[in-house]
Amino acid sequence: xxxxxxxxxxxxxxxxxxxxxxxxxxxxxxxxxxxxxxxxxxxxxxxxxxxxxxxxxxxxxxxxxxxxxxxxxxxxxxxxxxxxxxxxxxxxxxxxxxxxxxxxxxxxxxxxxxxxxxxxxxxxxxxxxxxxxxxxxxxxxxxxxxxxxxxxxxxxxxxxxxxxxxxxxxxxxxxxxxxxxxxxxxxxxxxxxxxxxxxxxxxxxxxxxxxxxxxxxxxxxxxxxxxxxxxxxxxxxxxxxxxxxxxxxxxxxxxxxxxxxxxxxxxxxxxxxxxxxxxxxxxxxxxxxxxxxxxxxxxxxxxxxxxxxxxxxxxxxxxxxxxxxxxxxxxxxxx
Amino acid sequence: xxxxxxxxxxxxxxxxxxxxxxxxxxxxxxxxxxxxxxxxxxxxxxxxxxxxxxxxxxxxxxxxxxxxxxxxxxxxxxxxxxxxxxxxxxxxxxxxxxxxxxxxxxxxxxxxxxxxxxxxxxxxxxxxxxxxxxxxxxxxxxxxxxxxxxxxxxxxxxxxxxxxxxxxxxxxxxxxxxxxxxxxxxxxxxxxxxxxxxxxxxxxxxxxxxxxxxxxxxxxxxxxxxxxxxxxxxxxxxxxxxxxxxxxxxxxxxxxxxxxxxxxxxxxxxxxxxxxxxxxxxxxxxxxxxxxxxxxxxxxxxxxxxxxxxxxxxxxxxxxxxxxxxxxxxxxxxx
Numbered sequence: 262x263x264x265x266x267x268x269x270x271x272x273x274x275x276x277x278x279x280x281x282x283x284x285x286x287x288x289x290x291x292x293x294x295x296x297x298x299x300x301x302x303x304x305x306x307x308x309x310x311x312x313x314x315x316x317x318x319x320x321x322x323x324x325x326x327x328x329x330x331x332x333x334x335x336x337x338x339x340x341x342x343x344x345x346x347x348x349x350x351x352x353x354x355x356x357x358x359x360x361x362x363x364x365x366x367x368x369x370x371x372x373x374x375x376x377x378x379x380x381x382x383x384x385x386x387x388x389x390x391x392x393x394x395x396x397x398x399x400x401x402x403x404x405x406x407x408x409x410x411x412x413x414x415x416x417x418x419x420x421x422x423x424x425x426x427x428x429x430x431x432x433x434x435x436x437x438x439x440x441x442x443x444x445x446x447x448x449x450x451x452x453x454x455x456x457x458x459x460x461x462x463x464x465x466x467x468x469x470x471x472x473x474x475x476x477x478x479x480x481x482x483x484x485x486x487x488x489x490x491x492x493x494x495x496x497x498x499x500x501x502x503x504x505x506x507x508x509x510x511x512x513x514x515x516x517x518x519x520x521x522x523x524x525x526x527x528x529x530x531x532x533x534x535x536x537x538x539x540x541x542x543x544x545x546x547x548x549x550x551x552x553x554x555x556x557x558x559x560x561x562x563x564x565x566x567x568x569x570x571x572x573x574x575x576x577x578x579x580x581x582x583x584x585x586x587x588x589x590x591x592x593x594x595x596x
Numbered sequence: 597x598x599x600x601x602x603x604x605x606x607x608x609x610x611x612x613x614x615x616x617x618x619x620x621x622x623x624x625x626x627x628x629x630x631x632x633x634x635x636x637x638x639x640x641x642x643x644x645x646x647x648x649x650x651x652x653x654x655x656x657x658x659x660x661x662x663x664x665x666x667x668x669x670x671x672x673x674x675x676x677x678x679x680x681x682x683x684x685x686x687x688x689x690x691x692x693x694x695x696x697x698x699x700x701x702x703x704x705x706x707x708x709x710x711x712x713x714x715x716x717x718x719x720x721x722x723x724x725x726x727x728x729x730x731x732x733x734x735x736x737x738x739x740x741x742x743x744x745x746x747x748x749x750x751x752x753x754x755x756x757x758x759x760x761x762x763x764x765x766x767x768x769x770x771x772x773x774x775x776x777x778x779x780x781x782x783x784x785x786x787x788x789x790x791x792x793x794x795x796x797x798x799x800x801x802x803x804x805x806x807x808x809x810x811x812x813x814x815x816x817x818x819x820x821x822x823x824x825x826x827x828x829x830x831x832x833x834x835x836x837x838x839x840x841x842x843x844x845x846x847x848x849x850x851x852x853x854x855x856x857x858x859x860x861x862x863x864x865x866x867x868x869x870x871x872x873x874x875x876x877x878x879x880x881x882x883x884x885x886x887x888x889x890x891x892x893x894x895x896x897x898x899x900x901x902x903x904x905x906x907x908x909x910x911x912x913x914x915x916x917x918x919x920x921x922x923x924x925x926x927x928x929x930x931x
Contacts, residue, residue, distance in 0.1 A: 315864070322864050486860065508860045520855020525821065525843045527871035529650070529657050534869040536862035 264292045264301065264342075269332040269362035270575050276317055278515040279583060284317070285576035290332070290362075298369050300355070301343035304595045307360035308336035308386040309579040310420070314512040335360035336391055337595075338375065338382045349374070356385050363572055363595055379554045387590035388424055388564045389553045395539040396425035397549045399482055399504035400432070403537045408433030410479035413470065413496065415489045417454065418445035420590040421506060425482045426452050427562050434480075437473045439466075439489065441585045448588060452563055466492035477501075483534075486510045491521040497532055505536040513583055565589030599627045599636065599677075604667040604697035605910050611652055613850040614918060619652070620911035625667070625697075633704050635690070636678035639930045641718040642695035643671035643726070644914040645755070649847040670695035671726055672930075673710065673717045684709070689717050691725065698907055698930055714889045722925035723759055723899045724888045730874040731760035731817075732884045734839035735767070738872045739815040743768030746809050748828055751819035752789065753780035755925040756841060760817045761787050762897050769815075772808045774801075774824065776920045783923060787898060801827035812836075821845045826856040832867055840871040848918055900924030 266289050273286040295301060313335055316327045327333055337360035341353040346369035349355065355372040359365040375385040387393065399421075400406045412429040416422040417438030429436045430453040438454040440446050446457040456473035463469040470478070470492045479501055481493035486508030493503065511518040526532060556562045567587035569578040575593045582591055601624050608621040630636060648670055651662045662668055672695035676688040681704035684690065690707035694700040710720040722728065734756075735741045747764040751757040752773030764771045765788040773789040775781050781792040791808035798804040805813070805827045814836055816828035821843030828838065846853040861867060891897045902922035904913040910928045917926055 490859070491855075505862045507863060511860050517857035518860075520826075520857055520859050522852035522855055524825075524855050525846050525853075527840045527869060528842060528873065529871070531871045531873055531876060532869075533871075534862060534867075536864070536866045536868075538863065538866055541866060 264364060266291050267362060267364035268572055270572060271332050272317060272327045272329050274329060275319060276314075276513070279513045280314070280317065280576070280580050282576050282580075285333075287573060288332075292364060293366055295343060295345040295366060298346050299366055300341050300346055300349050300369055300372060301364060301366050302339040302355060302357065302359070302372060303342045303364050304337045304339035304360065304362065305354075306338045306383040306386055307575065307593045307595055308391070309575065309582060309591050309593065310335065310391075311507055311509050311512060311582050313579065314583070333361035334358050336386045337361075338385050339364075340596075341372075344369075354382050356390065361572075361575060379550075380557055383566065383590075383592055383594075384557075384564070386592065387420060387566065388562060389550060389557065391539055392420045392590055393424045393553055394542070394546060394549050395421045395506060396428055396482075397553070398539055398542045398545070399506050399537060400425060400428050400480070402542060402545065403504040403535050404480040404482065404502045406432050406434055406480055409435075411435045411437065411474050411477070412480045412482060413437045413439070413474065413478045413493055414454075414482045414484075415439045415460075415493075416484035416507075416509060417449045417457070418442075418588050419484065420587070422482070422484055423449065423452060423565070423589050424562065426454050427556075429480075429482075430454075431556065431561060435474075437470065437478065439463075439485075445585075445588055448565065460489070467495045470496045480504065482506060484509060487518065487521075491523055494521055494523050494526040494532070497526070497530055499530045501530060501532050503532065503534040505534055509583065567591045569593050571595070599699060601626050602697060602699035603907055605907060606667050607652060607662045607664050609664060610654060611649075611848070614848045615649070615652065615911070615915050617911050617915075620668075622908060623667075627699055628701055630678055630680040630701060633681050634679075634701055635676050635681055635684050635704055635707060636699060636701050637674040637690060637692065637694070637707060638677045638699050639672045639674035639695065639697065640689075641673045641721055642910065642928045642930055643721040644910065644917060644926050644928065645670065645726075646842055646844050646847060646917050648914065649918070668696035669693050671721045672696075673720050674700075674930075676707075679704075691720050696907075696910060714885075715892060718901065718925075718927055718929075719892075719899070721927065722755060722901070723897060724885060724892065726874055727755045727925055728759045728888055729877070729881060729884050730841060731756045731763055732888070733874055733877045733880070734817055734841050734872060735760060735763050735815070737877060737880065738839040738870050739817065739837045741767050741769055741815055744770075745814035746770045746772065746812070747815040747817060748772045748774070748805065748809065748813045748831065749789075749817045749819075750774045750795075750824045750828075751842075751844060752784045752792070753777075753923050754819065755922070757817070757819055758784065758787060758900070758924050759897065761789050762891075764815075764817075765789075766891065766896060770809075772805065772813065774798075774820075780920075780923055783900065795824070802830045805831045815839065817841060819844060822853065822856075826858055829856055829858050829861040829867070832861070832865055834865045836865060836867050838867065838869040840869055844918065902926045904928050906930070
């Protein structure tokens with residue numbers, strides 16, 4: 262196969278507040294001929310994730326910021342269409358961090374074959390990929406959930422949240438979930454959540470959480486920040502744990518966000534708040550895949566996908582994450 | 597010895613904001629005759645501690661609130677003046693939680709003999725008592741300080757802070773301290789702090805901390821809250837730890853305190869914030885006493901006391917804690 266050029270999404274400018282279409286541009290870029298040990302991959306699916314918003318800011322962080330005028334990056338699953346590597350053959354399905362583009366050339370060390378007998382290609386971006394691994398890591402390796410505990414999951418109809426709800430249930434926990442619509446609430450109940458709060462209509466979140474978990478919560482899986490964290494700090498039992506996965510409410514803030522006013526609860530209740538980044542835990546990925554593949558095979562984990570079609574749709578798919586447009590994993594289907 | 601009555605300090609009313617003298621009253625109360633197994637103790641020293649402010653509020657907490665019209669409680673060291681217990685003899689020096697009074701009668705299970713060969717009586721309220729144990733617990737059992745790390749201690753000229761500075765140095769750490777006056781800064785430098793910030797004159801604390809620890813801090817021993825915590829979150833290195841001991845800035849707040857605006861640093865830098873209460877760790881008190889007695893005997897720990905005289909002075913001694921009137925441990929000498 263010979264391909265002269267492909268298309269990619271570049272960062273046109275750094276967003277101020279909520280990203281807009283104008284922060285992105287679609288560009289055509291040449292495809293270089295393969296060197297020894299390289300593969301040409303046609304992307305089938307790409308992931309959009311809230312954490313990418315952080316990389317759009319020019320600041321020191323755990324991953325380097327995206328560069329204006331350069332292609333964005335992110336999880337993608339594609340098909341090898343040309344290979345000059347002995348490790349990959351045409352037709353292999355591979356995972357990479359070269360999302361936001363239709364094709365790419367990369368060294369064979371930069372792509373990873375996925376087993377589509379265990380789960381379909383796009384699931385390796387979601388339930389059995391970074392998304393599922395994030396939920397699993399936060400619950401099991403950061404919060405150390407135990408059977409019988411009450412776990413509160415915010416953004417529970419989101420990609421990570423929906424899996425966190427189900428993993429917590431599989432561990433024998435009681436789950437309280439918060440979501441942003443009644444429709445999402447219904448779905449999260451189907452996933453097994455014992456009590457669901459629609460935070461847009463619930464009014465005072467502390468009162469809502471008190472009603473949903475009168476004896477308090479043991480663990481908070483934090484995806485949101487702001488009033489959710491404040492309510493969780495009020496609801497946590499002594500020695501409670503907070504696995505801090507994300508604070509999506511703050512990612513587009515144009516003013517300094519308000520921190521929780523009740524942080525002194527951390528002392529009075531000897532709470533532990535711990536932030537984590539899934540990439541620090543990849544050494545446990547095989548263990549996670551083993552557990553998740555077993556759950557999937559037994560029909561014990563349900564997923565939903567919100568799919569946008571075509572590279573042009575990628576910026577809006579990404580922006581939609583911050584408007585709560587996704588139920589389950591937000592994906593862009595590229596081919 | 598027969599004693600008809602003694603004096604105690606009672607909570608006259610619950611403080612709103614900063615406590616005032618009017619929130620306290622000194623009352624005379626009868627001393628009951630001893631029953632079998634009881635002792636009569638004449639207090640020599642009593643402790644005033646910031647945590648007591650929390651007990652003046654009528655709310656659920658790890659210790660029950662003080663009751664209006666009843667004597668306050670707190671650490672005290674006294675001398676047994678009458679005993680109907682085989683476990684104590686007249687002249688024994690004992691530690692109890694019956695502070696805020698000149699004498700008391702208690703069961704022999706409620707007082708604990710202290711070894712005045714290891715440290716003088718009042719030190720059992722301070723460096724080798726709850727105060728020192730708090731510093732030791734936060735650094736070693738919560739933050740797990742390691743030699744070579746940089747540790748930031750706020751309220752570093754306070755009772756707990758001054759000991760934390762010295763324990764961190766004894767563990768081979770670099771110590772950055774914050775205090776509220778140049779005089780306190782000088783003392784904390786004498787204790788071994790490598791860099792000292794006077795937070796009242798430093799301006800932007802994030803910048804001051806950056807200057808004091810250009811490569812960042814590994815551990816923050818949190819006594820203050822507010823801008824101190826915000827600056828620490830900015831300064832912490834990846835995988836940094838915060839031992840949350842207190843947030844004195846907030847104890848007298850009349851409006852909801854502002855939380856740190858940069859709590860998302862917890863995710864980006866995978867930070868761990870952990871609150872603790874020394875009373876959860878008393879099983880390690882013998883270990884602490886062993887280490888501290890060795891350090892004291894070797895002259896490796898210095899202490900200062902700020903002493904007020906007489907029971908009448910106790911309310912002002914307590915209020916003075918929130919005005920930074922103490923250098924080192926604030927004590928009331930009762931006899």
